[in-house]
């Protein structure tokens with residue numbers, strides 16, 4: 455069934471304005487860094503909620519919006535997440551990561567300790583919703599499911615929006631994936647059609663926060679014109 459159509463609301467900017475806005479956004483995003491040392495300074499929840507609203511405006515396959523955002527500020531829940539994340543990361547660093555992986559991580563100076571999870575005011579846990587359980591009943595023995603399309607692409611785009619929105623609002627994040635992340639379903643009580651995608655600590659950097667001295671590729675190294 456067609457959704458019906460409405461006129462698109464749009465304003466055609468002048469080229470000068472487009473150029474100015476493109477540069478402004480570029481310069482803003484240049485200052486974004488992943489942070490691993492956070493302060494415990496509080497962050498107003500409405501600011502974070504607006505950033506999550508912006509993430510929810512991302513395009514998605516068939517507009518299925520296959521995402522769930524779980525905002526965690528409860529210290530006990532954060533602590534349980536920290537302990538479970540550290541357990542997985544300890545195994546990752548000690549046994550699961552092959553040498554080549556540890557070699558590329560070395561410049562970042564990371565290890566299995568994740569005290570920032572306790573310290574930051576907020577964690578945003580993003581889940582991808584792989585399918586919707588549509589009502590009660592079974593078809594041919596398996597429960598009725600409405601499949602979602604392009605789930606990882608959609609959730610990846612939404613998380614990009616989210617990180618950009620948080621940065622625009624003067625907040626700092628880490629794109630954290632303490633894999634395997636099934637512990638987040640258990641701790642946060644999410645059903646099995648939801649799969650943890652990323653864990654974003656959100657807050658302000660610690661007063662003495664340092665970041666690795668790494669560079670982004672130049673345009674010539676990432677862009678081809680035909």
Ligand code: IYR
Pocket residue numbers: 543559562564565566630631632633
């Ligand atoms: N998740 C681990 C390891 C790690 C993996 C990647 I890929 C990074 O860019 C950084 C870290 C950790 O957070 O320590």
